[in-house]
Amino acid sequence: MKFIHAADVHLDSPLRGLERYEGAPVEDLRGATRRAFENLADLALNEAVDFVLLAGDLYDGDWKDYNTGLFFSRQMARLREAGIQVLVIAGNHDAASQITRMLRPPENVKIFSTREPETLILESLGVAVHGQGFATRSVTEDLTRAYPLADPDLFNIGLLHTSLDGRPGHEPYAPCGLDGLLSRGYQYWALGHVHQREIVAEDPWVVFPGNLQGRHARETGPKGCSLVRVEDGRVGGIDHLSMDVVRWAACPVDVTDAATLDEVYDRVEPVLRAAASHAGNRLLAARLRLIGPCAIHARLHAKREQVVNACRALADSVGTGDLWVEKVLIDTQGTLSELPSLARNDAFGGLLRAIRDLELQPERLASLLEDVAELGAKLPAELRAGEDAFDPTQTPALQACLEDIKSLLLDRLLGQDGDHGETE
Numbered sequence: 001m002k003f004i005h006a007a008d009v010h011l012d013s014p015l016r017g018l019e020r021y022e023g024a025p026v027e028d029l030r031g032a033t034r035r036a037f038e039n040l041a042d043l044a045l046n047e048a049v050d051f052v053l054l055a056g057d058l059y060d061g062d063w064k065d066y067n068t069g070l071f072f073s074r075q076m077a078r079l080r081e082a083g084i085q086v087l088v089i090a091g092n093h094d095a096a097s098q099i100t101r102m103l104r105p106p107e108n109v110k111i112f113s114t115r116e117p118e119t120l121i122l123e124s125l126g127v128a129v130h131g132q133g134f135a136t137r138s139v140t141e142d143l144t145r146a147y148p149l150a151d152p153d154l155f156n157i158g159l160l161h162t163s164l165d166g167r168p169g170h171e172p173y174a175p176c177g178l179d180g181l182l183s184r185g186y187q188y189w190a191l192g193h194v195h196q197r198e199i200v201a202e203d204p205w206v207v208f209p210g211n212l213q214g215r216h217a218r219e220t221g222p223k224g225c226s227l228v229r230v231e232d233g234r235v236g237g238i239d240h241l242s243m244d245v246v247r248w249a250a251c252p253v254d255v256t257d258a259a260t261l262d263e264v265y266d267r268v269e270p271v272l273r274a275a276a277s278h279a280g281n282r283l284l285a286a287r288l289r290l291i292g293p294c295a296i297h298a299r300l301h302a303k304r305e306q307v308v309n310a311c312r313a314l315a316d317s318v319g320t321g322d323l324w325v326e327k328v329l330i331d332t333q334g335t336l337s338e339l340p341s342l343a344r345n346d347a348f349g350g351l352l353r354a355i356r357d358l359e360l361q362p363e364r365l366a367s368l369l370e371d372v373a374e375l376g377a378k379l380p381a382e383l384r385a386g387e388d389a390f391d392p393t394q395t396p397a398l399q400a401c402l403e404d405i406k407s408l409l410l411d412r413l414l415g416q417d418g419d420h421g422e423t424e
């Protein structure tokens with residue numbers, strides 16, 4: 001017997017904050033969750049699995065229109081023709097309270113109750129699947145306490161959307177402990193909600209498959225599902241198979257002691273090449289992070305737009321269209337060699353040091369926060385929330401703005417434009 005365990009598909013998840021510029025693969029990214037789900041259906045057909053488990057967050061909230069549901073139904077029809085059943089529970093994103101548009105599910109799709117645990121027995125396979133979905137977005141009680149004990153004559157699977165005892169970056173929904181799961185006596189726990197793959201236990205198996213497709217720069221690396229083989233009433237093996245069509249990568253670039261922008265780009269290029277080589281012919285979305293003390297710390301900040309677009313041009317030459325620089329973060333530090341004029345004892349040297357050492361005192365910071373409160377309230381909600389939020393009413397945002405202003409002032413005062421011999 002074989003089955004697929006997947007979770008956190010987030011079909012048609014809106015990708016916010018995508019920068020529109022020449023060559024940005026916005027449409028490829030927006031269609032990624034659908035294409036990853038098509039890959040999942042292809043896998044189920046090619047492997048001739050007996051059933052598919054979807055452990056919550058099939059959707060990403062209420063549908064904008066019925067197209068999301070129609071797409072799901074089309075994929076399920078493909079599996080129905082092959083006699084493959086699909087067993088689904090609702091997670092926090094697709095809780096009963098979140099989805100207002102509904103279509104009757106295809107006959108091969110079982111959606112478990114959100115009121116209490118429900119058991120589906122697949123008699124021909126000798127399998128009992130126990131599950132309960134989320135009735136509301138925020139479920140704070142331990143649902144497993146009401147799950148039935150295992151049927152000793154069957155292979156028992158628990159289908160659950162949960163944070164377990166807590167995972168970084170995930171809301172503590174349907175919390176429970178490993179001991180509580182083990183007390184049910186099931187042979188396999190198919191979990192969802194945590195987007196990073198994790199094998200919590202192997203006897204019995206307790207598994208988070210991770211999400212099917214990374215959706216932003218914090219969901220890096222391969223994403224997919226688990227293919228589970230059962231032999232003689234026991235799990236004989238699990239393979240994690242990648243379904244993603246876009247892969248995200250965090251790419252630190254050490255620019256320590258770099259003295260020109262060209263030296264920075266020379267260090268960026270091999271990092272991009274290495275990342276692209278591990279993407280398996282997928283579109284790679286790379287987030288570059290320039291780090292280390294260097295002589296052009298201020299210049300990098302002052303020329304941020306030029307640096308970002310130069311890195312994107314490098315990606316075009318390295319990846320031949322399969323590599324996209326999603327963002328460039330400049331986390332370098334200044335050095336004494338960066339600003340030799342800091343050592344001057346005249347008024348100019350004093351001015352440079354004053355700018356370098358400028359900090360926002362608590363009183364001034366509080367005043368600035370009041371000044372920008374009205375501006376912050378006018379910003380679109382998508383800019384003030386999400387993975388890369390910018391909210392000027394928050395202290396870190398103002399501190400970051402201050403660092404950019406300091407770098408720009410130092411660069412202009414020192415007249416560094418054109419003095420380094422790099423390509424402009």
